[in-house]
Amino acid sequence: MLHELTLSGLTAKLAAKEVSSREAMQACLDRIDAVDGQVNAFMSIDRDDALGQADAADAALAKGNTHAAQPLLGVPISLKDLFCAKGQPANCSSKILGNFLSPYDGTVVRKLRDAGAVLFGRLNMDEFAMGSSTENSAFGRSNNPWDLERVPGGSSGGCAAAVAAQECFGSIGTDTGGSIRQPAALCGCVGLKPTYGRVSRFGVVAFASSLDQVGPLTKDVRDSATLLGAMSGHDPHDSTSVPADVPDYVAELGGDLKGIKLGLPREFLIDGIDPEVRAAFDAAVKQCEALGAEIHEVSMPHTEYGVATYYIVATAEASANLARFDGIRYGDRVDGDDPFSLYCNTRGRGFGEEVKRRIILGTYVLSSGYYDAYYLRAQKARTLIKRDFEQAFETVDALITPTVPAPAFKAGEKMDDPLQMYLSDIFTISCNLAGTCGISLPCGFTSEPKLPIGLQFLGKPFGESQLLQIAHAYEQATPWHTERASL
Amino acid sequence: MADTDFDIQYVANLARIALTPDEEAKLGHQLGDILGYVKKLEELDVTGVEPMAHAVPLANVLRADEVRPSIPQEAALANAPKQANGLFIVPKIVE
Numbered sequence: 001m002l003h004e005l006t007l008s009g010l011t012a013k014l015a016a017k018e019v020s021s022r023e024a025m026q027a028c029l030d031r032i033d034a035v036d037g038q039v040n041a042f043m044s045i046d047r048d049d050a051l052g053q054a055d056a057a058d059a060a061l062a063k064g065n066t067h068a069a070q071p072l073l074g075v076p077i078s079l080k081d082l083f084c085a086k087g088q089p090a091n092c093s094s095k096i097l098g099n100f101l102s103p104y105d106g107t108v109v110r111k112l113r114d115a116g117a118v119l120f121g122r123l124n125m126d127e128f129a130m131g132s133s134t135e136n137s138a139f140g141r142s143n144n145p146w147d148l149e150r151v152p153g154g155s156s157g158g159c160a161a162a163v164a165a166q167e168c169f170g171s172i173g174t175d176t177g178g179s180i181r182q183p184a185a186l187c188g189c190v191g192l193k194p195t196y197g198r199v200s201r202f203g204v205v206a207f208a209s210s211l212d213q214v215g216p217l218t219k220d221v222r223d224s225a226t227l228l229g230a231m232s233g234h235d236p237h238d239s240t241s242v243p244a245d246v247p248d249y250v251a252e253l254g255g256d257l258k259g260i261k262l263g264l265p266r267e268f269l270i271d272g273i274d275p276e277v278r279a280a281f282d283a284a285v286k287q288c289e290a291l292g293a294e295i296h297e298v299s300m301p302h303t304e305y306g307v308a309t310y311y312i313v314a315t316a317e318a319s320a321n322l323a324r325f326d327g328i329r330y331g332d333r334v335d336g337d338d339p340f341s342l343y344c345n346t347r348g349r350g351f352g353e354e355v356k357r358r359i360i361l362g363t364y365v366l367s368s369g370y371y372d373a374y375y376l377r378a379q380k381a382r383t384l385i386k387r388d389f390e391q392a393f394e395t396v397d398a399l400i401t402p403t404v405p406a407p408a409f410k411a412g413e414k415m416d417d418p419l420q421m422y423l424s425d426i427f428t429i430s431c432n433l434a435g436t437c438g439i440s441l442p443c444g445f446t447s448e449p450k451l452p453i454g455l456q457f458l459g460k461p462f463g464e465s466q467l468l469q470i471a472h473a474y475e476q477a478t479p480w481h482t483e484r485a486s487l
Numbered sequence: 488m489a490d491t492d493f494d495i496q497y498v499a500n501l502a503r504i505a506l507t508p509d510e511e512a513k514l515g516h517q518l519g520d521i522l523g524y525v526k527k528l529e530e531l532d533v534t535g536v537e538p539m540a541h542a543v544p545l546a547n548v549l550r551a552d553e554v555r556p557s558i559p560q561e562a563a564l565a566n567a568p569k570q571a572n573g574l575f576i577v578p579k580i581v582e
Contacts, residue, residue, distance in 0.1 A: 101566065104558055197543045240545065304527075308527045308528050311524075327568060328577060333568035347502075360495070360504065361518055363502040367498065374525065380531075380539075383539040461542075
């Protein structure tokens with residue numbers, strides 16, 4: 001079946017004219033009709049627009065355009081609901097944006113279009129990317145394709161669920177504290193968070209500007225390499241995007257792990273890791289060793305301060321970023337007698353509970369009298385966390401850790417205890433604070449029920465090429481990435 | 488451990504968010520717990536440590552000062568909850 005192909009499998013068939021882009025797009029729509037009632041990954045789909053883009057890609061293929069020049073030509077790719085694509089909604093799974101339609105294409109969307117991608121669908125997420133389960137979506141949660149009673153993770157939970165349910169050939173999400181890697185781990189797909197500055201944030205609704213990065217979720221490592229290559233590079237519209245060369249990530253895949261030094265951070269192997277996750281992780285470390293990697297224990301002494309640091313820095317930045325949702329220029333307005341009450345009513349009614357919680361926390365840590373005690377101290381703790389990475393990378397090429405301490409949890413399990421929800425990001429958060437890159441890929445399954453387990457590699461800043469090589473070598477030596485959820 | 492200093496009404500007002508009494512009680516309690524948790528950072532010795540705002544600091548990112556096209560006025564107003572005569576309409580600000 002067409003929807004079962006990987007992205008690279010599809011491009012091979014498109015190039016050989018064995019299938020058309022329209023057939024591929026239609027296969028996704030048929031698959032969505034068949035399974036998305038259970039998975040609920042998609043909030044909306046503009047079918048005519050999607051098929052129109054596919055027809056345009058078929059015309060380009062007929063004219064002789066190649067995948068060498070346009071690596072995504074004719075490939076249906078879906079988007080998290082926070083990317084601006086001209087004329088399409090960007091609700092961020094929030095009520096406050098009302099009937100908003102983007103007036104322009106963001107840079108990532110433009111680059112994917114330039115690479116030939118057929119961009120379709122708005123994927124569910126935690127409201128404004130705040131959460132780890134999609135349960136904070138104002139439009140209802142998505143379900144984990146491996147067990148519909150469980151969450152797909154978050155905040156890019158719709159992306160991970162759509163890839164795992166084979167409703168698209170790849171999707172684009174964002175990762176602020178693990179929002180690509182954690183759902184990828186929970187849904188058994190590959191999720192890559194690039195180095196801060198690698199991919200432009202222009203046209204991506206901001207949560208925490210110093211932490212947010214755009215990245216792919218895919219069925220395998222090669223497909224993530226393809227999408228990263230298409231999205232990366234300097235953008236004059238984003239002053240934090242870095243003017244560094246973009247390697248050919250796909251061409252550089254291959255090889256084994258001989259001579260690669262992998263660091264095992266002692267502080268990550270805490271009590272409280274699920275025993276099956278721990279066993280799968282230990283087996284993955286052994287597998288890497290068998291493939292030629294040297295394993296070195298390293299110390300990251302400030303790991304335990306990551307979550308606290310993150311929830312100060314991220315909420316502070318969010319409180320400033322989300323000030324723009326005021327009911328004046330776009331989105332839904334709840335009237336008031338004066339501008340002040342209009343703001344309060346609009347935001348009180350339009351934002352969900354977690355978003356309010358975080359904006360209020362962020363406002364507090366920045367407020368007069370508390371700034372030094374909370375925000376400034378957290379910024380200093382962030383320096384210490386970054387130094388942990390710098391020191392580790394003096395002796396090793398990459399770090400190897402579990403992505404999440406436990407497999408997917410049941411819906412509702414952590415909803416009344418935000419702190420417990422925050423702690424599920426404990427292994428992914430420090431990478432965002434340090435600004436480096438990370439990838440999650442499947443490394444096994446729990447036995448009963450059968451749920452995916454994620455393995456995380458963390459690489460040096462702008463070291464995505466080596467990170468992808470390491471992940472690819474492990475992936476190709478193991479069967480996990482070929483397993484699919486039965487729906 | 489609750490943070491006794493935390494005045495939910497005061498901070499929600501700074502953040503321009505109207506809360507119901509139920510939300511005030513629930514969020515106030517949860518935020519007290521979260522602030523109790525983040526107090527963990529007090530254990531750290533940060534003497535002499537520089538604060539970090541960005542992972543990849545870029546200095547003086549400038550572009551050429553030249554006129555470039557921007558989105559047209561109709562497109563900029565298209566999402567407005569209320570608009571007229573090319574303007575966003577807001578409640579009266581001055582008496």
